[in-house]
Amino acid sequence: MHIIELIFSPLLALLIGVFFLGLARKVMARIQWRYGPPVTQPLIDIIRLLSQKSASHGVAFNIGLVMSLAGSLVITLFLPFGKIAPMSNSGGMLVILYLMLIGPLGMAISSGESANPNASIGISRKLLLAMGYELPFLLVVLALMTAYNTTSITEIVSLQRDTGWSMFTFPLVLSGIAYLLILPAMLGVRPFEVVNAPQEISSGPLVEYGGPYLALATLQHALAFFIGISLFVNLMWGGAANPVIFFLKMLVVFFLGIFVNAVFPRLRIDQAIRYLWRWPSLIAFAGLILVCVTGS
Amino acid sequence: MTGMEILLLVAFGGVMLTYILGRISSSLRNTFAVVLSLVLVVIIALMYDKTGETIFYRGFFGIPMSFRIDALSWLFAMATSVLGCLSVIFSLSYMSDRKNISFYYSMLFLVNAGMLGVVFSGDLLSFFIFWEIMSWSTFLLISFNRGPAVAAGLKYIIMSIIGSMAMLAGTISLYTNYGTLNIADLSHLTVSASPGYQLFLLIIFGVAFGIKNAVMPLHTWLPDAYTEAPSPFSAVLSGMLTRMGIYGFLLIIYVVVGAARFLHAADSTVSSFNYVLAWLGAITIVIPTFIAMLQNDAKRLLAWHGIGQGGYMILGIAFGTNMGVAGGIFHTLNHAIYIVLLFMSVAAIQYRTGGVRDLNSLGGLIKKMPVAFIGALLGICGLIGVPLTNGFVSKWMIYKTLISGRAPFLAFAALIGSWGTILSVYKFLHNIFLGQLPEKYRDIKQSPFNMKLPIIVLSSTILLFGILPGLPLRVINKIVVSFGFDSLNISLWGIVSESGMLNTINLFAAILAGLIAVWLFFRIGARTIPVKQDDNYAAGAAVPRDRYSYTAKYYDPLFRMISPYLKDIFNTFYMKIADLTGYLSNGIRKIYTGYVGNYVMYIVLFISLMIFVQMKWSPW
Amino acid sequence: MDRNQLKKWFQNPVKMAHKYSLHVVYFCTGCGIIEIPPSITARWDAERFGIIPVATPRQASLFIIAGYVSLKTLRSIIRTYEQMPEPKFTVSLGSCPINGGMYYDSYNTIKHLEKYIPVDGMIAGCMPRPEAIFVGVTHLWTLIDKDMADGYKRYRSNYSAYRANQEKILGKLEWPPLFPIHGEE
Amino acid sequence: MLKQELETTFDNITIRMEKKNQLELSITKDGIMSVLSFLKNKGYDHLHVISCVDWIDDKQLELVYILSAYMKQDVPGETEQLNILLKTRIGRDDPKYITSIALFPAAEPYEREIHEMFGVDFLGHPRLTPLLLERDYDIPPFRKDFDTKQYVDDVFGSVPSVEGEDKN
């Protein structure tokens, strides 16, 4: 049973991620009064991309991208999807925090290798944005860990079952609000979509990604989207007992993200950092102090 | 003649022999240097798992000077000798085109011998003597390549003399209070000392070791020293020499003052000292890492990271649980490995591009120097703490202690520090290896074999310790037990602790499986065509040569926000003090005016003053 | 529009995928670019056919040249065309690329675009309306179906002729030839 | 009243004032520089454009300098708002002329364009390199005797169509 879980949870994550991408394009189209592509459009794109013979800029260009997708796949093993949590006993929240590093780092190395300044600007924006939302996110995660006095995510989920969603338990409300404020940035949704901005820096790191590379990049983007949402649901909305409820909760968060994406214009990178370091960080900081003060 | 005496004799003998052989022929000296360092490594390796103490010299006013070996000293000695050996191999070709190389090699061995002496010394007197020898030989090596290195050397030696004087005062006050300087006896005697005296001891030795380990307020010498020293030596300097401060902290806090036994007693001075030290460590992590982002010189960036990582070790050690101390020691070892690797890759770049270190004018060297790139990549992965590298395991241990020790703000400082490392270290990797290859570096060759060997060896150790942390942790566990803590539950693949466990083998298997799966998926796609760097998207125009890269002011949006807060205030403060003493001494020199009349008037004044004081208050 | 006929998907997924996910890179020097925004926004929505604009030629599979091609922009068009990944199609809007259009006698514009880069489909009209563009796209689908949209194959097979034409007009080209030219140095 | 001054200072100058605020001056080839500096001192320091007309039948190229004065509005009570067209004619066969960059630096691109399109070479011009055209032409394209249709036929006509191309 454990082996099946090990193999299928990443595939499931990929599937849901691609489905979310298709759904996102459909919902965005609908909001803009147009029909929009079928929900399976990302799949069609991937098949077409895989068939194209594209240019490669060297070994690091290939391996970096492969490493980033592999890193994201491995994270899905650690994140509990409903009851399925295949590898959560060999590394807790800290491992997830550091595994979330491999994706952007791999992408950064491979697009750095593509020797295009648009890509370099894109990566520097991605790292800056990450620095932006990482400050409040760490405060939130630390507040959670200190409140539940554990570093393993499955324990946090099981503790939430009796104390209710950690977003609404007393000391963690502030952290919950802060997490909501930085969620668009973590998902890379429109107001904070500074990294792959097609107009300004001709889709940033993806500027030299051709056929198969672009396919891997879209899959990585889909996975990052999935991980961001599932992490939020696990930490803040109590992660469901069975996968279906978990998926529904993810859908709710997904729609939240997409509505924000459809409506907002894109921020400049320093505006984004200034926003992220002002209100969400203050709330998260207050949350952590609250947890420490009222903590056991 | 126990192993240690032979070792020290060989080490110090080596110093003289290299200089003499250097006079005869350089190739003879090179081979001798490599053989000597290998011999040192072998001797130390043979002394694994031995503990004991032998008195080797009573000549100094009868105070017994002894050698002591236990797990802690063995670990540090092993790391020192291995890294020393690798840097000697590395500098064979790096220094081949410089002048008076035999002086460089003999000083390198003197530093190495000094470090071994410090690590093996059984009493504080021999500890101080070897510490001094290590300090002033480092001074001679830092100011080795002339020019600005002279000022850096002077700054280093002044701060290290202040540190040594503080340590001398501490050692002698111990000698006067307890009559003995033997560390083993002291650790039994100091327990009964009054809290005030313990605090005094901790502070005095804390200042001495804080300067050497560049804890935040005392760190200003480090950036200049690392940048100006010859690269292979700055590797040794940053890898092991600065970590002697950590060895000192461990020695003082856990052996001499024996904190482990009563650390958790509420009112004990040691825990308050550790708390302050922990906060100093946290500050040392955050601020230097963000300053590192501003640097445009590769070695200065690494230097600031040296300070930042020092903060992690201090944090681990100061937080007095067995996991924390083990994490701190393991991080010292890991940091030694990857910072030496990074300095060596920068040295390889310097060697090929004729000494260029400026991050804004390099680029695209991955095609020309792939081995240096692999070394740098694994080095920065270790520095950041990417899973599967050794840095990750030690950082995981430190975070585990901080969180379960209910110190979330310290953990926050450490985590933000690691994110700061990611940004600044990616800038380092990107500006040197990725991006467009400038025209003038089009035809540079690979780095020579004896530069590649150390890089490959160190990179493989990073991965080895990352995937199988049990190997080093078993030794570190023995150290922690020798300090009086209860042992950790260590197994080959990771650590099991009460609040969560780390299994690196599963992690490795998962990532490997992921890699293979994605590689196969990638292979399904059509064949890809390798393409040169000129065939690039530039909105239809031709790729402008040498100007088509984004390296200068890499994180400008962030800099504009944080750079006003990141000025190195301590450096300016110390410079002001230096100018003040200069000004004061000029003032005092004015006393000797040069007129004989004044001089005679001084004599008469002196006598009249004496008589006046005697008559008025008659103190005598 | 046989997108939802699953049988065809299983028979030949690559051809169907090429038909229904045409990522377009527009070359907007000519006057045709004014027709593109209406075709991709709410009223005519090209995205429902899987056609979305992309920023760089690397990510594209369809290359639309809208409007006249002057001597200077031919250089960029050739470079962009060569940067696109291999199964790629080209469509030109308007009459100018066909035979020079109203600039038939101008010394500065290219008369027959297909002499320099292979063009799979040409949509006539002095700037065709979005409906005409969609009709053109449907024709492209049929061409892809019948494997007749083989512009990139023709470019590869007689590349030396294309290269000669290009150098005849533009003089010595500073970027190396895409495919090895037999017979030359 | 500017008209009277011009008449007095320059002898062989013909002045016409057809439109309300547009003054047409025409002068011989060698008088241009002095008139330009005179006008510049008078405040007409903005050179709009230099254009060229090809009078093919009387074998002459006519250079037209269009000047105007921004600063005039600030001066109170100044009513005269004039755009000045300064015309001169040079021979068509070997069109040589002196550059006016010394007085109006802005003239540099205009003179390059005229050189490229009409073949007039300006002595003393720092860089008379091609500005707009890709290829080089024996007869400058804007000249009337340049037969574009003929040029198109033999340049673009001569490009052979790629053999597999003309089947559709």
Place this chain on the structure above:
Amino acid sequence: MVNPVLLIAVPLGLAFMVPLIDSASRKLTRFVPVAALMFNLILCIRLIPAVLENPIVINLGGFTPPFGINLFVGPLGLLFAGLISLAGLVVSIYSLSYIKNGPVVKYHMLYMLLLTGATGVVLTGDLFNLFVFFEILCISSYALVAYHGDRAGIESSIKYLIQGTVGSGLLLIGIGFIYGIFGTLNMADIAMKIATVEQSTLFVPMILMVAGLGVESAIFPLNAWLPDAHSSAPSSISAILSGIAIEVGLYAVARIVFTVFGISDIYLFFAFLGILTLLIGEMCAFAQSNIKRMLAYSSIGQIGLILFALALATNNTVTGGLFQLVNHTISKGLLFLSAGYMIYRSGSMEISSLNGMGKRMPLTSLAFTVGAFSLVGLPPFAGFPGKFLIVSGALLKGQMVINILVGLVLLSTVIEGTYFFRVIQALYFKDGNGERKRAPATAVTAMITLMILIVALGVYPKFLADFLSSASSDLLDKMSYVGSVLK
């Protein structure tokens, strides 16, 4: 057993023989001082075993102590005599090749006189006799300072002369007071009678004598002559001046304060005076750019340190002080000798002119480095045991005031380290021009002997430590001194 009087008689006799020998053969005069001092050194070494049991007392001219003049040769006296002869020997070997031009005969004669004066002061047991030998020492050093005959030399020797005579005058008045009160000039006799007199009357003569001797031993307010004298004297002479003359002055002050007067509550004042001299000496040296003035100021500093050590008056600190004194004589001598030839080669005394000397004169700069390292007190060299003893002795006293003073001592070591390392960096790590030329053989032998001595003392200090502890006990307990003299 050879009579210790020869220690004084032989150099005195040979000093006056120098002109005769010179008229006989010009080459021989240079070797006279070497022979005399070699004799002295051998004599001292042979006396050591005898002196260690009980000090030797010789009554000159057969008169019993309270009337006649007696010599007191205790471990302390012998230590100083041995040090003087050793340093004198090394410097005389050095000056074989260093002093060529100028009135060579007068140089050697005055050199011998200076050393006899010093040995006399150290061995005498009689106050007036101390004054006489002290005068011989001072006058010959006035003359030797002006040896070069250039403007700076003469000016600084005149300054030295004026201050020296003022000091000697005060000393004489002090001795007069003492003679007036006690009627005797014999130190032991005075020491015995000291208790009978009321302490306040004793204060004035003591201060006068201490001030008089203080001028020569360069204590803070009285040492204004030292920088000029040392920098303008020839290097061999400044080596002797800062190596021996000052130490002898300090010995005299110590002898008077400890044995003759023995008022213990003034020691703290001397400790403060010592620290003051140390800090001012180091600060001024830090601000110097001329190498010899810098070494002069550092001598003032070291003297302050030794005075501080002696003033703490415990066996440990006095041994440390004496160790530091021996170390200072040797390493400061080495520094002056090596600086001498470097200045001779580079032409000017500025530190900037010494750039790149490491390449031009490798052995001399190595000598300079070893001397500097040992003065700063780095472990493998002689300075470290001295400093170690002083600091541990001081901390043993346990008083908070003393701990603060020890802190100041360590602080001054930092300043000392700064300016010495600055010079070492100039030697080795700054590029200078000029061709590579070694110092002559005699100078090299002198420097090598001193270097061996420094390293030997640094590595195995125990050898000297026992001798020094007996010397310090000889200084400290008055009763044994009086007993042995007046038995």
